[in-house]
Amino acid sequence: MRLTLTTFLTLDGVMQAPGGPDEDPSGGFDHGGWLVPYADADMGEAVAGWFAEADAFLLGRRTYEIFAAYWPRVTDPDDPVASRLNRLPKYVASRTLDELAWEGSTLIDGDLAEQVQGLKRRPGRELQVHGSGVLARSLMQHDLIDEYRLLTYPVVLGEGQRLFDEGTKPVTMRLVDSRTTSTGVAVNVYEPAGSPRYGSFELEQ
Secondary structure, three states: OEEEEEEEEEOOOEOOOOOOOOOOOHHHOOOOOOOHHHOOHHHHHHHHHHHOOEEEEEEEHHHHHHHHHHHHHOOOOOOOOHHHHHHOOEEEEOOOOOOOOOOOEEEEOOOHHHHHHHHHOOOOOEEEEEOOHHHHHHHHHOOOOOEEEEEEEOOOOOOOOEOOOOOOOOOOEEEEEEEEOOOOOEEEEEEEOOOOOOOOOOOOO
């Protein structure tokens, strides 16, 4: 399976608590719900299309807890997100959880990179990561993400947890798809393209 990452970002790279004020107030973050005014049919279409390609999910602890508190209560079999999340396998990377109540959930223990590499070798289309910032940063350090689906919103917050935090492993990205929603959200899809190359605009002497 290919490992894909889908996440919502502000212009200054914040990914914390996009969906509501109580989603993740850690660190005193009080800007939760910054995504909501920009949600539209274009965003829904993009997200639904990606979920249709999933054969399994890989989630960090916080995202798993947020999802598990909401999506099992959405029972519409035609819902493009709930129908996949509730039915397909969910693998959870956590050092603190010891019991997973959401049906189809499996706790990953042991070496994360080794376990994820094993999941990627299984047959299927996509092993999808949604949100899960701490997990995503760990996966990036081990070059395990095959595709980044980044929805960037026209908002600047100046604080909050970021996807590409200090210490992120340098890498170049190849843009493979790009579109803009009716509310000005840039939906860009990237694939890793190796280490950065550097140059200079200085004139040769």
